[in-house]
Structures are given as structure tokens and as C-alpha cells.
Amino acid sequence: MKLPTFLIIGVQKAGTTSIYNYLKQHPQIYMSPVKETNFLEKNWEELETKRKAKIDTFEKYCQLFEGVTDEIAIGEASPNYLFHYESSSERIKRYVPNAKLIAVLRNPVDRAYSDYLMHIRDAIDKGRRNSLSDQIKYRADKSFILLKGFYCQHLQHFYKEFDREQLQVYLYDDLSKDPVQFMRTMYQFVGVDDTFSPDVSKKAQVAQVPKNTAVNQMLRQENPLRTIVRAGLRVILPLEMRQTIRSRLIQMNSQDKKAAPLSPEERQQLIELYREDILKLQDLIQRDLSSWLK
Structure with a gap:
């Protein structure tokens, strides 16, 4: 029975999809065909x-790794393992206790902003306060977007x-500067x-935001209008073509993330939110993280 010899345990919005693809390119590595299995979470x-x-x-x-042949390393990437550190560490010790663990960390301010944009793009939590300022003010102890950026306690547990x-802890900054050396x-x-x-x-998941939020929600979430249109199109168009049309409509309604920039005020609020954790983290991993506080 073949099981992972290494796991990417974190974090979301830190280039893990690109890293997963770069690992798949290596002839001596087998990666789970499903990214983010989350089984050990x-x-x-x-x-x-x-x-x-x-x-x-x-x-x-186990079925995910039945395709392993003569590869030397076997891996999977579920970047929420680090966030759910207590339950995931327990299951890792139960199922793959000797697996090497990889954590890729990104400036938590930029990570939160990227995660926030993903929630807008995917029309997640539309009924809640949307701005990062409001989340910091009203939901700092409950917002997963914010809580995922407190890395120190999570790593200490591992x-x-x-x-x-x-x-092994890696920094997203190094991936951005020299991806080839990073991967080596x-x-x-x-x-x-x-x-x-x-x-x-080729980079994966280039951040985008919708031009029109209402149109984006209609295309991405279940609603009466979408149900009616889908029922009508089902009669005349095959599933693959319907999915292609929907994807093209979503893309037409998308624009670069620069259209929804992080304000200087929000950046400073986030820096102050994470300051203490960043200072503790740099001592823990022995890396200078002062650039994260600017």
C-alpha cells in the first residue's frame, strides 16, 4: 500500500496550487490527483x-495513490492542515507518521487580502460584513480569513x-523571487x-474580482433564475457546453484584483493585528520577517 511520503500542510493563498503543479512535473514525484484531499484535516x-x-x-x-509506479516521493497538498493543527497533526501521526511536512507561509496581510478577494470572486458569505476593516473590527476572533494568518501557534504545535x-518552512516571498531555486x-x-x-x-489562480457583484452571485450561486435558465438549456445543450458558457460569462464579468485594492488604512490595521504573531514567528523559524511589518 502506497501512502504519502510528504505533505504540504499550509497555507492557503501562498502559491500552493502552483507548487503542487511544479511538484507534479518532476518525474520522480507522484502527487495525489486530487489537490486538497483534506482527509487528514x-x-x-x-x-x-x-x-x-x-x-x-x-x-x-489510499485509492488516490494506486497510480504510483516507480516514483521516489509521494505527496499531497491540503493547505488547511496547518490551520486545523490539532486534529490534522493527530491524523497525520495515525496514518502517515513519517511523512515530511511542508509549510509555505505568506505575509499574513497579503494572505488575508488574497483570501478576501477569493471570497468576493466565489460569492462566499455574501450576507456578512464584507470589508476587511469590518472583519477586523467586529469578527477578528471568528473570521477564518483573519485567523488563518496567525501562524506561530499552529507551527509550534507541529x-x-x-x-x-x-x-520544513518556506516563504512565499522566496517563491516569488526565484521559483526555480525555490522548487529545487x-x-x-x-x-x-x-x-x-x-x-x-504559468502561474495558477491569478486573482480576479467581479465587475458586477450581482451578476457574479447569479452565475456562481444557486438561485431561481439560474435554475430556470439551466432547466431550459439542458434540453438543447450538453453539460460540457453549458459549463463552457457559464465559465465564459464569469470571465467576461471578471477584472484584475487591482480594481479592488487594499487601502493603506486596511493594510495598517492588518499589520497591527498580526504584529505580535509575526515577531514571535520570526524567532521560531529564524527568518527575518521585518518586511511583513512595513
């Missing part, structure tokens, strides 16, 4: 919900539960040929 077997995780049993998890040599250090860590140069010309 929680005890899915004990949860009784209407929308259970797709990979909700150990049997399904350092406590696993050998320090088993966990990661290749070395997971135990494959580190002279391999991935094609890093």
Missing part, C-alpha cells in the same frame, strides 16, 4: 453532515508533535533529484 468518519468530504474514508484516501527535521530546495527536502528545473512560466 478532521475525523470525517465521525461527522454526520449533508455534504461530507469527498475523501472521507481511509480506503478512498514542532511539538513531530521531529523538527521532519518539518523543496525537491531536495522530499528526496528527489534537485537539479530538475520545472516550467514555472
